[in-house]
Amino acid sequence: MQGRSPLAPSAVRRVVRAVLEGEGQRARLSITFLGPLRMRRLNCRYKGLDRETDVLAFTLEQPDGSSLGDVYVCPAVAAREARARALPLREELIRLVIHGTLHTLGHQHPDGPARERSAMWRRQERYVEALA
Secondary structure: OEOOOOOOHHHHHHHHHHHHHHHOOOEEEEEEEOOHHHHHHHHHHHHOOOOOOOEEEEEEEOOOOOEEEEEEEOHHHHHHHHHHOOOOHHHHHHHHHHHHHHHHOOOOOOOHHHHHHOHHHHHHHHHHHHHO
16 A cells, blocks of 8 residues: 555555455455546557546456556545535545446446446445445
């Protein structure tokens, strides 16, 4: 884990372990907290979107079926989202760690309004309810 976050490293590890165990998957993940400028640069470079975002996830499948993954979370964007939705910042950060972890395991969701009705979103929210 790198970068500063209002979410304790032990909480991040607990969340990632719970998702991996719940999904019955093996993976080695790094969770990095970035400022808005660095997140914007990553989003532009790898997704072609010149704006900051809340979470990005990258995966490299291993020959043994496990995964290596990098999850990047932007606490500044998370704080804006949490305020807009009247949620505690800690809950939103946990949601983003879960979201990124699920992406590294191969889960996907559509863009737009259908995102919050997707199977991935429902799975994510079950973890949030259990872990936040």
